[in-house]
Amino acid sequence: MEVLQETINLLFGSNPELRQIIGVTLQMSVTSTLISVGIGIPLGTLIGMYQFRGKGVLMRIINTLMGLPPVVAGLLVFFLLSRSGPLGEYKLLYSVTAMVIAQVLLITPIATGLTASMISQRYPLLRETALGIGLPRRKQLLYTLYECRSSLFSVLFTGFGRAISEVGAAQIVGGNVQYKTRTMTTAIVLETNKGNFDMAIALGIVLLVIAFVIMCLGQYLKDKSERP
Amino acid sequence: MIKISQLRKSYNGRCVLNIEDFVFEPGGKYALIGANGSGKSTLLKILAGTLAADSGSIDCPSGLRERLGYMPQKPYIYDFSVLKNILIAFTHSQSDSAAALRALRRVGMEDFAAARGSRLSGGESQRVAFARMLVEPHPLLLLDEPTSAMDLNASDQVEQELLDYCSEQTTTLIFATHSLAQAQRVADTLLLMDHGLLAEYGSAAELIHHPQTQEARDFLRNWKVD
C-alpha cells in the first residue's frame, strides 16, 4: 500500500527533485541515443552494404562490444576523464556529458551491429533489383534505407531502452550527484542502499511508466512509417 | 555482339560456372535451360554485372553495360506504389507516368497502379518487375525465370509483350526458363547448362529433337516425365 501511495505521490505530486532527476535521465538518454544512432546507423549501413576484407572480424569485434558490460565502459570513461587522464583537463567527470560519453560507448556498437546485420541480410536482394534497373548509387542507398525503415526505428528504440535503463556506467562517471547527475536508475540504487525500499520501488515504477510512454510513441512512429 | 570466354565462378572451391566461349549475336534470343543449380542464374548475374566472375572475359560494345536491363530471379518490388515502382526505372529518360501506365497495362496490372508494392503476390510482383523492364529501350535484356510464378494467361501475355519489345528495340534477349515450351516459343537458340558447363546449344528443333550429348539426352528424358 505504501508503495502505491509513494508512486502516486511521485507521479502526480510536485516533487521538484524528482522532476529534476527525470530531466537529467531524459537529457542523458535522448542525447546519447541520438549520437549513437547518428554514428551507428550510417556505419552499420556501410558495413552491411559492402563486402571487404576483414568484414567478418569486424563484425565479431562489434558483436563483442555489443555485450560490453556497462561498468567496464564506465571505468574506461572514468580513466579517460579523471584528473590525471588524457582528457582530464576538460574537467568532465561527474557531469551529464561524462554520462553521455559512456552511454555512447555502450550504445554505438549496438546500433552499428544491429544495423549491419539487418542490412547484410536485406541488401543482396535489393541490390540485384537496383542494379538491374540501373538505379544511381544515391537512390540505391535511399531506397535501401527506406525499405529497412521499420528495423531502423527498432534500432533507435533499442538504443534508447538501453540508455534509460543503464545504471553502472552512469553511476561511475556521473557519481550520482544530487541536483546534477542523479538519474532514475542511480536514485533507485541510492534509495535501496538507504533501505527506503518503498521509494526505490516507486521510482522504478515511474521509470517504467516513462519508458512505456516513449516506447508507445516509438511504436506509433514505426507503424506510421509503414503506412506511407 | 557479346563474346564470353573462359568464364569461371566457384563458391568455396566448388565450380558452379565454367564456360569456354560463346557468342551472343545482336538481336538474338537465347534461352538458358538446365536443372536447378546448373548455373543459369550465375551466368545471368555475371552478364548483368551484379556478380564478378573469378576469371574470364565478357567483350561487349561500349555503353551496353550501362543500358542493359536485368530482372533477377526474385525481383524486389519496393514498398511504395506500383506506379512509382515503374517510374523509378526511367533512369536514362524523363520519367513519364503515361508510359508507366501503358507498361502496366501491357502486363495486365493497370488496376494495381496505386497498390502497395509489398502487398503483391509472387506472380503480380513478376509482372510489375517485367513492366519495369519495358519502359526504357535496352540493347540487352537479361531475365531470370521471368514467368516462373505467373499463371498461364499472364505468362502468355508477357511472352507476347517480350517478343514485341525485342523486335521493336532490336534487343538481344537472354533468359532462363524451366519451360521448354516457352524456350521454344520465344528463343531462337537454346543453351543447355549442366553443372556449370554449357553442355550443348542449338535451335529448339536441333536440341530437343536431335540432342547430341548425353547430358542433353538425360535432361530431356527427365523432362518428358511431367
Ligand SMILES: Nc1ncnc2c1ncn2[C@@H]1O[C@H](COP(=O)(O)OP(=O)(O)O)[C@@H](O)[C@H]1O
Ligand atoms: N552465394 C552463393 N554461395 C554458395 N553457393 C552458391 C551461391 N550462389 C549460388 N550458389 C550455388 O551455385 C550453383 C548454381 O546456382 P544458380 O546459378 O543459381 O543455379 P540455377 O539458376 O541454374 O538454378 C548452385 O549449386 C548454388 O547452390
Ligand SMILES: [Mg+2]
Ligand atoms: Mg536460378
